[in-house]
Amino acid sequence: MTIDDLAFAEEDAIEEAICAATTNFPSPHADNVLYPTDDLKISAIAEHFEGIMDILGLDLSDDSIANTPYRVGKMYVKEIFSGLKKENFPTITFVEDSFRCNNDDIVLVKDITVSSFCEHHFLPFVGRAHIAYIPNGKLIGLSKINRVVDYFCKRPQLQERLTAQIADSLKMVLGTDSVAVALTAQHMCVTTRGINDTASVTKTDILLGAFHDDKSLRKEFFERIK
DSSP: OOHHHHHHHHHHHHHHHHHHHHOSSOOSOOOOTTOOSHHHHHHHHHHHHHHHHHHTTOOTTSTTTTTHHHHHHHIIIIIITGGGSGGGSOOOOEEEOOSOSSTTOOEEEEEEEEEEEETTTOOEEEEEEEEEEOOSSEEEOHHHHHHHHHHHHSSEEOHHHHHHHHHHHHHHHHTOSOEEEEEEEEEHHHHSSTTOOSSOOEEEEEEOTHHHHOHHHHHHHHHHTO
16 A cells, blocks of 8 residues: 555545544534634633623632632533544444354444533433444444444533434444434433423434334344343
């Protein structure tokens, strides 16, 4: 392989990663040219959050909360909303699919931790994701599925969009049409405010390819994630 071939391969890999990070169901997000770096974002958020705390009458000279505006800014940018940056999409590794006997064998990962923030009230929703796929010549490192879920969780979200983004991204990454994603979560905007219903959960699922078309595969998926 020539240097030019390697360059083209690298460009293709970058383009594929950008598509997988964006999906066909993009979040309502645009790059803010006024704050191109993480440090600028953190500083601006801290300044605005200090204003919110001041409006609420909180005493920012108190040692307990004096650094809260900065802590919130850093948390937003570096942690809970870090999935807004395409460059934070996880690096994906594969192995050749030389182990399975049948072409319709399912790879299933259950009980993946989901921790995201509702974009309506900026309150958490937490739960579990179950993901299955039928390989098309390659297998993904299992922890990478968890990392893809975590990437899309780390942004203001709707559970319905989160489910669709995970499924669509994995479809692109894996090169298979057959992906199933089921997500169950409890929303703090329901449990801690408004209706204050502490018992209800929300369930969403996306079934693609054979999981959508084949009733027996669909049944197997839901039976195995019980």
